[in-house]
Amino acid sequence: MPDARGRMIRSAMELFAERGFEQTTAGDIAERAGVTERTFFRHFTDKREVLFDGSATMERTAHDAILAAPADLSPLEAALAGVVAGADLLSDVRDHAVRRSRIISANPALQERELLKMAAMVDSTTEALRTRGVTDPAAGLAAHSAVTVFQIAFSRWVSTEEPPEILGCIEETAAALRALK
Amino acid sequence: MPDARGRMIRSAMELFAERGFEQTTAGDIAERAGVTERTFFRHFTDKREVLFDGSATMERTAHDAILAAPADLSPLEAALAGVVAGADLLSDVRDHAVRRSRIISANPALQERELLKMAAMVDSTTEALRTRGVTDPAAGLAAHSAVTVFQIAFSRWVSTEEPPEILGCIEETAAALRALK
DNA sequence: CACACCATGTCAGTCCCTGTCATCGCTACA
DNA sequence: TGTAGCGATGACAGGGACTGACATGGTGTG
Structure with missing residues (x-):
């Protein structure tokens, strides 16, 4: 029986x-x-x-993108570049992302797990920023901010009827963050 | 048997x-x-x-403080005022907070629950900002930012040997956030 | 063919958590 | 004073999440 793992994931999505x-x-x-x-x-x-299942991949993608980002980017912009790279993995599978998101929204235990994944992403992003030389309160703050932008942009992306581009949602949200006082 | 609830909380802390x-x-x-x-x-x-046990109280305290804050405060500063009010509840019980924090750090399931509480605080803060008239991406972003400041400041507060004031930690972290680019 | 290896099945057991019903102490009130 | 009601607890049974231990089968390699 090949791809038992994939079958379990699909079965779970259906049943949930x-x-x-x-x-x-x-x-x-x-x-x-x-x-x-x-x-x-x-x-x-x-x-x-x-x-x-895909969250580890997304985390790695974001991490690598931060390390590969131009050296002159500010901490926040570097972190946002990571988030953009991670989010880009989703643009092709919006349908799946929407279904998954609905399932998670319906259950507190699943929301809790999602928060843990986001926290892991924050940690990984913080670590990447540190290797770029960003010092300590700033690294964590920038990482948190970028992941927050992702969360808010993502929730707008999946809740909008007429599907926009996820990168557009992120850019919009990032602009609002830069304007924050 | 009076205060069964309190006895259970204390017993749990000891055993953990x-x-x-x-x-x-x-x-x-x-x-x-x-x-x-x-x-x-x-x-x-x-x-x-x-x-x-105390998280709901802290959430309410922060919420109320945001509604009571001067009307001319920016969204971020109003949210920070809420966080400061909430954190102030802890300054008298640092010892307990430190023990509790150690227990939580040692276990992923507990970290997950803590994240849920922080997310609830974000939601409550977002809602308070909205009733102040803050519009939508900004409210969530400011709330997330303020709660992040709390998390980072708190972790510094409990991990420092010579105990500083928690409000000082928050002010320091908030300054780093305002300086973030 | 022999061998190792890896994924899977089987079974027993622990612990988390819930529904249900009985009991007990306290309070209000006749 | 008695008693009816009520809130908190105990007692018990049971389902479902997970784990450890061991057995089995299929695959590749010599």
């Missing part, structure tokens, strides 16, 4: 959309994917994690 | 510090507090929540 996260059992997901509950937990550390 | 969060059973906490596991779960929605 059909009956909700809490009403879906880990055994249900496994069954629909044609595996055992035990193998589900060998692939995913917990039931929530099945929805967050 | 002694053997760690995962090695402590809900039944263990209840037993040390002289109650049943069932009553533990009647007081706290889950095992983690026992560590976050």
